[in-house]
Amino acid sequence: MILYSQVITREKFIVENGVHPLDSILILMNGSYQCILNNVTLDVQPYEPVIFPQNILFKRKVLKPIKCIYIQYDTLPAYAEGELTYYQQDKPRLANTAFYLEQAITKKISVDIIEHFVNDILILGHKNYHMHFDSVLGKCCLYLEENYAENISLDFLANKFHITKQGLIYKFKKGYNKTPIAYLNEIRIDNSKKLLMNTDYSIGQIAEKCGFANMYYFSNSFKKNVGISPQKFRMNTRL
Numbered sequence: 001m002i003l004y005s006q007v008i009t010r011e012k013f014i015v016e017n018g019v020h021p022l023d024s025i026l027i028l029m030n031g032s033y034q035c036i037l038n039n040v041t042l043d044v045q046p047y048e049p050v051i052f053p054q055n056i057l058f059k060r061k062v063l064k065p066i067k068c069i070y071i072q073y074d075t076l077p078a079y080a081e082g083e084l085t086y087y088q089q090d091k092p093r094l095a096n097t098a099f100y101l102e103q104a105i106t107k108k109i110s111v112d113i114i115e116h117f118v119n120d121i122l123i124l125g126h127k128n129y130h131m132h133f134d135s136v137l138g139k140c141c142l143y144l145e146e147n148y149a150e151n152i153s154l155d156f157l158a159n160k161f162h163i164t165k166q167g168l169i170y171k172f173k174k175g176y177n178k179t180p181i182a183y184l185n186e187i188r189i190d191n192s193k194k195l196l197m198n199t200d201y202s203i204g205q206i207a208e209k210c211g212f213a214n215m216y217y218f219s220n221s222f223k224k225n226v227g228i229s230p231q232k233f234r235m236n237t238r239l
Contacts, residue, residue: 002115004072005105011065017058023073024052025080027098027121031066035059047098048086049121051076069102071118084125089141093190097121100193107197109237116226120190136161137171140180148187149211154180188212189225196234203230 003022013033027049035042035050036059044050052058053076086094101117103109140161144152157180158165172180188210195206207218222230 001074002071002111002118003074004070005111005114006070007067007102007105008070009065009067010062012062013060016060019055019057020052020072021054023054023076023080025049025069025071025073025118026052027069027071027101029067029069029098029102032063033066034061034063045086047091047094047121048125049080049084051080051084069098069105077119077122079119079126080122082126084122086125087138089138089145090124092142092145093187094121094124096190096194097124100190100197103197104237107237113233113236136163136168137175140168140171141183144180144184144187148184148191149209152184152211184211185221186225189222192218192222192230193226193233196230197237206230 007029026044028044028046030046033044035044037050037052038056042050097117097120101114101121104114104117140157143157143160154165154168158168161168163171169179172178172183176183178186192206192210195201195209199206201209203219204215207213207215210218212218212221219230222233226233228236
């Protein structure tokens with residue numbers, strides 16, 4: 001469970017050599033810093049979380065003034081254990097989710113929604129999430145990230161990437177444990193969150209802008225994915 005969350009800016013870390021008393025995560029939004037943790041030197045990448053287990057010695061240094069999201073846990077979730085790996089096709093989604101997370105913390109939205117965004121980032125990099133990767137899968141993922149608002153079907157994707165529908169489904173199932181259309185739906189949901197949080201578009205307009213056939217399908221998909229309706233999500237993020 002998350003105990004504390006904050007967006008911080010630093011020209012220099014308050015503690016450059018030491019330990020965190022509780023499990024903590026830093027997510028770099030901009031700037032740069034270097035960190036040594038468990039005898040491994042990390043050149044920290046934007047939006048990729050760095051996990052600081054409690055009482056584990058670290059060294060870190062700001063290279064260029066940073067803005068970070070700081071999260072403190074009572075106990076880290078299981079999918080934060082081990083090495084997190086992010087691929088190029090993950091970058092747009094990772095950046096979007098980090099943006100939503102920053103907005104949620106800045107606007108002092110409920111801990112449940114903040115935790116939802118943090119979990120999305122951690123799960124995306126977990127070893128069990130990326131079981132396989134190849135060029136067709138990567139190109140397809142990037143296409144979906146950039147064109148999610150279009151009318152996209154499984155037949156269209158198979159034709160575009162010169163693969164059978166069954167072959168494309170197999171690649172997504174092996175790599176992401178979901179179908180291509182389920183992957184596309186999650187991208188659409190992620191982008192709808194940004195519009196719900198930061199615009200006054202109607203639910204119907206957001207559904208259209210994010211590629212959903214209609215507002216009813218959008219509302220049902222959103223509730224299934226997030227756990228609450230788009231209307232309630234918008235209300236909670238504007239408290």
